[in-house]
Amino acid sequence: MVDGTGQHGRQRGEGPRRQGEIFDAALSLLAENGYERLTIEAIAERSTVNKTTIYRWWPSKAALLGAALVGTPALRFDVPDTGSLRGDLEALVDAVLALLTKPPAADVAVAALAAAAHSPELAVHARTFFADRLARENPVFERAATRGELPPDADPTLLMDLLAGAVWVRVVLRQTPIGEDFARRTVSFVLDGVRPR
Amino acid sequence: MVDGTGQHGRQRGEGPRRQGEIFDAALSLLAENGYERLTIEAIAERSTVNKTTIYRWWPSKAALLGAALVGTPALRFDVPDTGSLRGDLEALVDAVLALLTKPPAADVAVAALAAAAHSPELAVHARTFFADRLARENPVFERAATRGELPPDADPTLLMDLLAGAVWVRVVLRQTPIGEDFARRTVSFVLDGVRPR
Incomplete structure (x- = not known):
């Protein structure tokens, strides 16, 4: 709710140094008002960074949001290393669940x-966000392959799409309660499959 | 929100009969301009149904959209009956893929x-949409259980969340190309699991 009334000047040329505040402003305004009502002007006002400065670094709100998505610490999570593929995947599902x-x-x-x-323009940046995320998760699959838990032709991207997708559908789209053991049951599906009895 | 501009009368009681046109107008405007910019006024204009009439049936744009989601033929797909759980699930993945x-x-x-x-209000209706969809898909899982392809404690909801979620993450969020055999590979993950070699 900061509004830089007459306080510009101070921030001139400080783009990179005050990047965190710009990202915070962009993401909080997005969460409050949605993408369509988001403007660089409002981001400038809330972050008290001059809008000319913001435009110098990011030519559009999509470009700024894309950078914010990848750069904000709020959307990061530690990559687990529990000693097993199952444990790591359950931890990743819990992390995605917490994030959402x-x-x-x-x-x-x-x-x-x-x-x-x-938004096709924002989608380009969402792709960067996901690619960045998958690159961080890669050690989980490399360690699993080394331990012999994953066949050489397994597709880690599809595996993560299944797990993250189940979380998205359940808590964002379907919005129904999940049980305590959601991560365990979800991971069991993709690792163990369906075994008729 | 309601402000009857004195034009009711002509469409009185025609809500159900012209429902398809109202739904079409609501959904096409949503696709064009997004949810935030959607108004009952614009839906009234495009469908040429008086806005007082629309408000009489649905008290808000969220309520109208919820009804449109469940009611529109555009979002329906046939429930497959291929003779096997695998075949039915692959057909369902292809149907979700086509839909998205x-x-x-x-x-x-x-x-x-x-x-x-x-939108918390729209989310209520999204839940109805998904519950309706899952009820339609139920015969797939009943037939699979009868054929012995699904253990009694299998969770069809979680299975569909995984499959539909993978499609959503891949084509809507991640927006990366999918191969010809996406349905086959995705279904194989949840039915066969990961078999180390």
């Missing part, structure tokens, strides 16, 4: 990802 | 579901 359900990060994550669904 | 990628239905489906992610 625990405010304030959840409001931002859901709003930004949902906005990407209908 | 083939215009004009895809624009509507993606816009409506994405909007549900950040």
